[in-house]
Amino acid sequence: xxxxxxxxxxxxxxxxxxxxxxxxxxxxxxxxxxxxxxxxxxxxxxxxxxxxxxxxxxxxxxxxxxxxxxxxxxxxxxxxxxxxxxxxxxxxxxxxxxxxxxxxxxxxxxxxxxxxxxxxxxxxxxxxxxxxxxxxxxxxxxxxxxxxxxxxxxxxxxxxxxxxxxxxxxxxxxxxxxxxxxxxxxxxxxxxxxxxxxxxxxxxxxxxxxxxxxxxxx
Numbered sequence: 001x002x003x004x005x006x007x008x009x010x011x012x013x014x015x016x017x018x019x020x021x022x023x024x025x026x027x028x029x030x031x032x033x034x035x036x037x038x039x040x041x042x043x044x045x046x047x048x049x050x051x052x053x054x055x056x057x058x059x060x061x062x063x064x065x066x067x068x069x070x071x072x073x074x075x076x077x078x079x080x081x082x083x084x085x086x087x088x089x090x091x092x093x094x095x096x097x098x099x100x101x102x103x104x105x106x107x108x109x110x111x112x113x114x115x116x117x118x119x120x121x122x123x124x125x126x127x128x129x130x131x132x133x134x135x136x137x138x139x140x141x142x143x144x145x146x147x148x149x150x151x152x153x154x155x156x157x158x159x160x161x162x163x164x165x166x167x168x169x170x171x172x173x174x175x176x177x178x179x180x181x182x183x184x185x186x187x188x189x190x191x192x193x194x195x196x197x198x199x200x201x202x203x204x205x206x207x208x209x210x211x212x213x214x215x216x217x218x
Contacts, residue, residue, distance in 0.1 A: 022047060025183040031190045033183045038166070041144070042175035047164045048186040054159055054197050056122055056212055059151045060113070061205035062197055063124060066092060072192035074185040077104065082133060087209040088113045091132060095139060105169055107142045108132045120211050124149040144168040163190065 022034035030051065035044045052059075062072070069079040075096045082091040095106040109126040116122075128145030135141050150162040163186055169178060197203065 026187050028187065029191070031187060031194075033187050033190075035179075035183055041166065041168055042179075043166075043168055044179050044182050045164065045166045046182050046186050047162065048190045049160070049162050050190055050194065051154060051158055051160050052194055052197060053157055054203070055157070055205070056115075056120065056151055056153065056159060057205045057207040057210045058197055058202045059149075059159060059161070060122065060124075060207055060210055062193065062202045063149060064090075065202075066094075068196075069094065072189065072196040074188040074192070082108070087207075091129075092126070093133070095136070102173070103171060104139045105142050105171075106136060106139045107145055109145055109147075115211060117211070120153050122149075122151040122210070124151075140169070140171040142167060143170050161190070161193075 022036045024032060025035045025046075026033040032049045034047045034049075036047075038045050062068075066079040066081050070076045073079070073094075075098070077095045077097045079092065079094045082093050084090040089110070089112050092109050092111050093106065094109075095104055098104050107128060108130060109128050110132075111124060111126045113122065113124045126145065126147045128142060130141050130143050144167065146166045148162075148164045150160075150164075152160040152162070154160050165186065
């Protein structure tokens with residue numbers, strides 16, 4: 001029985017290790033992009049990381065300004081809030097442009113923002129809800145989406161940014177073709193984000209519902 005127990009522990013540990021086996025795909029200008037395979041989908045999960053000289057309010061303001069997403073989110077054509085429940089929850093629509101003859105994709109998602117009261121770390125989770133509104137003619141609806149922004153204060157004025165994405169683009173695109181370019185979108189998005197966050201409207205943003213890095217001891 002004891003031997004079986006240890007075999008079980010090793011087996012479970014190996015499975016957990018496989019699920020967290022991120023592989024560095026790109027490392028450019030302080031931005032690192034990782035990918036990993038997963039049992040739930042033939043399409044790889046992707047994660048991007050970087051540090052920014054900015055504030056939490058600036059980052060949240062940038063993410064919540066949906067009409068401006070075309071300026072920094074890769075291949076975004078249009079984006080808007082379908083419904084804003086409160087400062088911490090909203091329903092979001094996003095259409096992304098594709099190269100002909102591939103059809104554009106759109107996403108409908110429920111987004112929730114939480115902040116740790118001790119560390120001030122912010123998490124913005126998005127989950128796809130494809131049937132929330134009707135489909136748009138000529139556009140393929142993304143059926144599965146799970147994404148997350150993490151904004152983690154490192155020290156005063158510096159925030160560690162992490163973005164993780166798991167998605168199925170739908171349609172007839174083969175998974176191998178998607179996997180070939182799965183790291184391109186996050187890299188371009190984070191690069192553009194690092195520039196867009198410097199604009200006055202975001203750089204100087206102050207949000208009453210966001211606790212800033214004052215909780216960090218210098």
